[in-house]
Amino acid sequence: MNQTNKESLLGNTRALDLTDDKGFLCGKILGELGCDVIKIEPPGGDPARRIGPFHHDTPHPEKSLLWLAYNTSKRSITLSIESKDGMEIFRRLVKTADFIIESFPPGRMDNMGLGYPELSRIDPRIILTSITPFGQNGPYRDYKAPDIVGVALGGLLYMTGDPDRPPVRIGLPQAYLHAAAEAAVGTMIAYYHRERIGEGQWVDVSIQHSLISTLANFIPIWEQRGIISQRVGSYRTGLTAGARQRQVWRCKDGYVCFGILAGTVPRSNRSMVEWMDSEGMADEYLKEMNWDNFDMFTLTQEIQDRIEEPISRFFLKHTKEELYEEAIRRRIMLYPVSTPQDLMENPQLKSRDFWVEVEYPHLKDTIKTPGAFVKASETPCQIKYPAPCIGEHNQEIYQGELSFSEEELVFFKQAGVI
Amino acid sequence: MGKGAFEGIKVADFTWAGVGPLIVKYLADNGATAVRLESMKRPDWVRISGPYKDGKPGIDRSCYWAYLNPNRLSMALNLAHPKGREIAKQFISWADVVAENYTVGTMEKWGLGYEEVKKIKPDIIMLRTSNQGQTGPHATHPGFGIQLVGLVGFPQITGWPDREPSPMPVAYTDLIAPRFGAAALIAALDYREKTGKGQLLDLSQLEAALNFMTPVVLDYVVNGRESMRAGNQCPSAAPHGVYRCKGDDRWCAIAIFTDKEWKAFCTVLENPPWTQARQFSTFLSRKANEEELDKLIEEWTVNFTPEEVMERMQQKGVAAGVVKNAADIYQDPQLKMRNYLWELNHREMGPVTHMGQAFVLSRTPAEGRKAAPCLGEHTEYVCREILGMSDEEFVALYNEGVLE
Numbered sequence: 152m153n154q155t156n157k158e159s160l161l162g163n164t165r166a167l168d169l170t171d172d173k174g175f176l177c178g179k180i181l182g183e184l185g186c187d188v189i190k191i192e193p194p195g196g197d198p199a200r201r202i203g204p205f206h207h208d209t210p211h212p213e214k215s216l217l218w219l220a221y222n223t224s225k226r227s228i229t230l231s232i233e234s235k236d237g238m239e240i241f242r243r244l245v246k247t248a249d250f251i252i253e254s255f256p257p258g259r260m261d262n263m264g265l266g267y268p269e270l271s272r273i274d275p276r277i278i279l280t281s282i283t284p285f286g287q288n289g290p291y292r293d294y295k296a297p298d299i300v301g302v303a304l305g306g307l308l309y310m311t312g313d314p315d316r317p318p319v320r321i322g323l324p325q326a327y328l329h330a331a332a333e334a335a336v337g338t339m340i341a342y343y344h345r346e347r348i349g350e351g352q353w354v355d356v357s358i359q360h361s362l363i364s365t366l367a368n369f370i371p372i373w374e375q376r377g378i379i380s381q382r383v384g385s386y387r388t389g390l391t392a393g394a395r396q397r398q399v400w401r402c403k404d405g406y407v408c409f410g411i412l413a414g415t416v417p418r419s420n421r422s423m424v425e426w427m428d429s430e431g432m433a434d435e436y437l438k439e440m441n442w443d444n445f446d447m448f449t450l451t452q453e454i455q456d457r458i459e460e461p462i463s464r465f466f467l468k469h470t471k472e473e474l475y476e477e478a479i480r481r482r483i484m485l486y487p488v489s490t491p492q493d494l495m496e497n498p499q500l501k502s503r504d505f506w507v508e509v510e511y512p513h514l515k516d517t518i519k520t521p522g523a524f525v526k527a528s529e530t531p532c533q534i535k536y537p538a539p540c541i542g543e544h545n546q547e548i549y550q551g552e553l554s555f556s557e558e559e560l561v562f563f564k565q566a567g568v569i
Numbered sequence: 570m571g572k573g574a575f576e577g578i579k580v581a582d583f584t585w586a587g588v589g590p591l592i593v594k595y596l597a598d599n600g601a602t603a604v605r606l607e608s609m610k611r612p613d614w615v616r617i618s619g620p621y622k623d624g625k626p627g628i629d630r631s632c633y634w635a636y637l638n639p640n641r642l643s644m645a646l647n648l649a650h651p652k653g654r655e656i657a658k659q660f661i662s663w664a665d666v667v668a669e670n671y672t673v674g675t676m677e678k679w680g681l682g683y684e685e686v687k688k689i690k691p692d693i694i695m696l697r698t699s700n701q702g703q704t705g706p707h708a709t710h711p712g713f714g715i716q717l718v719g720l721v722g723f724p725q726i727t728g729w730p731d732r733e734p735s736p737m738p739v740a741y742t743d744l745i746a747p748r749f750g751a752a753a754l755i756a757a758l759d760y761r762e763k764t765g766k767g768q769l770l771d772l773s774q775l776e777a778a779l780n781f782m783t784p785v786v787l788d789y790v791v792n793g794r795e796s797m798r799a800g801n802q803c804p805s806a807a808p809h810g811v812y813r814c815k816g817d818d819r820w821c822a823i824a825i826f827t828d829k830e831w832k833a834f835c836t837v838l839e840n841p842p843w844t845q846a847r848q849f850s851t852f853l854s855r856k857a858n859e860e861e862l863d864k865l866i867e868e869w870t871v872n873f874t875p876e877e878v879m880e881r882m883q884q885k886g887v888a889a890g891v892v893k894n895a896a897d898i899y900q901d902p903q904l905k906m907r908n909y910l911w912e913l914n915h916r917e918m919g920p921v922t923h924m925g926q927a928f929v930l931s932r933t934p935a936e937g938r939k940a941a942p943c944l945g946e947h948t949e950y951v952c953r954e955i956l957g958m959s960d961e962e963f964v965a966l967y968n969e970g971v972l973e
Contacts, residue, residue: 158760158764160756160759160760180749184753203804203805204784204787204792204794207791207792208792216787216788216791217784219787220783221783286906286907286929287929288906289902289903289906290906291902293883294883294888294890295883295886295888297806297824297826298824299803299810299811299824299890300822300823300824300890302822303811303820303821303822303890303891304890304891304893304901305893305898306895306897306898307737308822311728311735311736312735313732313735316729317801317811317813317820318820319735319800319801319811320801321723321726322725322726322727322785322797322798323781323782323785328780328781329745332745332749332752332780333927333928334928335748336755336928337928337930339751339752339756339759340574340575340599340933341574341930342756342759343575343755343758343759344932344933346762346763347762352930352931352932352933353931354928354929354931355928355929355930356928357903357928359903360904360907360909360927363898363924363927364591364744364747364924364927365737365739365741365744366895366898367739367740367744368618368619368620369739369898370895370898370899370910370924371620371633371636371922372619372620372633372895373899374620374632374922375619375621375622375623375624376624379894379895379896380738380895381818382735383738384728384733384735385724385733385734385736387739388738389739398715398738399719399734399736401733406719406724406733408720408724409716410713410716412713419711448618478710479707479710482711484712484713485712486712486717486719488719488720488724488725488734489719489720490795491785491786491788491789491790491795492789492795494779494786495790498705498706498707499707500705500775502705502706503702503704503776505773505776505779516791518787518790518791520783520786520787520790521776521779521780521786524753524772524776524780525749525753525770525771525772525776526769526771526772526773527753528683528768528769528770529760529766529768530760532753
């Protein structure tokens with residue numbers, strides 16, 4: 152966390168982050184771009200602090216690794232915005248803010264008297280970003296969507312898994328992350344408009360809708376060819392007229408990703424065959440393939456299987472590290488399937504100083520954490536602060552900024568406002 | 570149609586394939602003028618992949634390319650020709666943003682690296698994105714998102730514990746990274762307007778996508794645990810899975826986190842005796858007997874369509890969702906409310922579907938203003954209108970093979 156003297160992209164902005172885990176990543180992105188993100192937690196802490204895994208497997212609201220993962224570069228205050236006093240305080244904070252990010256069920260902000268019309272009366276320049284399972288309107292509006300339901304209704308779930316078993320989700324919940332990242336872009340577009348025209352607006356983000364781009368070409372395939380793309384295990388079918396192509400291959404000590412491709416990139420296939428040949432493992436069929444004329448659209452399963460058979464034997468002879476190193480040397484489009492340990496040792500990430508050491512005094516630990524998501528030459532982005540403890544910045548903000556007295560703070564605490 | 574948020578912003582668009590075009594899409598769908606500089610000899614890989622309109626292959630017939638590229642102008646330019654590179658430089662001096670996602674080193678080969686670009690236009694914002702960023706020992710290693718998913722580690726944690734990985738069969742990182750690139754790019758545009766300073770944005774798709782793996786990484790760093798494939802299980806919910814329903818390959822996801830949800834779930838099933846059994850009475854007992862529980866649930870769900878299961882459950886406050894396939898998504902009533910697909914009239918293909926934007930902006934909504942272009946559809950237009958080229962110059966360059 153190198154505090155630099157350079158300016159940051161969003162250094163003059165503030166976000167009030169009311170989200171739960173549906174929206175954490177949005178504020179994190181804004182924070183890395185320099186925005187002053189204030190995470191507003193209900194007294195007692197955000198409910199998502201109960202989500203594991205936990206530091207040293209000890210469940211505790213200050214030890215959730217999900218919290219630590221997605222709330223860096225934010226400050227935390229506690230505030231019950233549902234209480235009368237809490238709402239007054241919140242309204243004062245709105246006047247200091249540019250963005251409000253929330254992930255309450257549709258209508259809840261309105262019921263609290265904090266819907267977009269009311270917020271824009273407080274400040275017409277305010278940008279409200281709402282992240283909900285399905286958006287603010289429509290037949291599914293009030294449906295619940297934890298991750299597995301989100302990826303089901305968004306279409307991502309149907310594509311993954313083995314054909315003889317049910318569809319299977321990605322092992323780490325993804326649906327909320329897609330929505331929160333979309334929310335960051337929507338917020339930025341609204342901000343850009345506001346800085347030129349002067350008016351704020353309401354950004355309505357749907358978790359289901361955020362997953363549509365992950366379907367890649369499956370909608371055009373359905374529309375044009377009437378084919379529902381099926382889950383195919385370690386394979387893919389989306390680039391051919393129907394033949395399945397292996398995507399994840401077993402090697403000596405794990406897995407690698409490699410695919411036979413056509414079009415403007417035949418060199419990778421050719422280099423692969425040359426390497427296999429140098430070890431006496433390319434058969435005549437492979438050596439005689441004319442990659443320049445290789446057409447995936449007319450590819451049959453028989454041809455694809457003949458290509459893959461010797462390759463899968465070759466990979467089993469090598470470790471993923473050997474395969475990756477030689478692939479880099481020969482410019483073959485092959486990548487290892489990383490374990491977390493591989494990631495920590497990845498020389499590329501090291502050379503770009505990607506990992507940052509984040510200090511957590513309350514955990515008596517310094518935790519190596521993914522760094523800022525982009526390298527910006529003039530306005531370095533960074534993990535500004537560790538993920539905060541519950542209400543860690545109450546004093547700083549309530550006394551320092553809003554000038555509440557010690558007595559008032561004591562009163563608010565007793566009344567359950569903060 | 571309204572004015573988009575980026576009305577007047579100009580993009581010299583050197584992107585291709587997935588990530589670059591999806592980043593530019595955020596600007597173009599919101600009103601920016603984006604001129605895609607394309608090669609006839611080495612066309613965008615997606616232009617020559619299916620599905621094709623009416624099954625007839627052709628460089629202007631890829632429905633997937635169109636789906637990703639509405640609201641763009643296309644200029645066919647031979648960058649291998651020195652004069653082609655001169656024209657590219659004219660576009661750069663016109664533009665506010667240069668965006669590119671070629672294999673690292675390609676722009677340098679054309680003399681269009683950031684240092685050169687900055688000389689042409691000192692306040693340019695250059696967004697460069699590649700698998701692993703512009704610097705470092707593996708920066709130039711080629712590859713697509715479909716392989717990069719491995720390096721991020723997604724296959725390691727996706728699938729069944731007793732089976733090989735079953736990763737998403739798409740270039741998943743391509744569909745994560747664009748948001749990060751676009752958020753930074755828009756913030757940089759605003760910063761430039763306020764300070765006059767442009768800059769280089771270097772987005773590594775590996776680094777961006779690792780944001781979607783952070784808890785797994787921290788679990789290793791802190792607890793030494795290497796997460797493995799766990800099917801559809803969730804440590805804090807039971808039942809939590811995907812259940813077979815009536816029909817061919819029809820499924821419904823159901824997730825129950827609290828006792829209240831469990832009670833509501835039992836009510837939907839009309840409280841058969843097994844739901845009252847001791848081995849399912851608490852969360853811990855449901856978790857311990859999850860396999861048996863899943864079987865019993867499936868005996869019930871197979872009698873209904875997934876839509877019926879979802880509606881009955883959701884009406885009682887139980888999280889459940891149809892496992893939607895592409896056909897379901899195509900007619901999804903909720904997504905239709907959000908104008909998620911744009912049908913636009915393509916010059917070669919006629920009416921064709923383009924992907925919209927996943928958020929709705931109340932004052933400046935994204936819009937499908939024009940269909941994706943044919944390759945070089947606007948070459949003449951942009952040469953005249955943007956570069957101010959005369960007829961003679963245009964014809965000469967065309968005959969020399971600079972313009973294609």
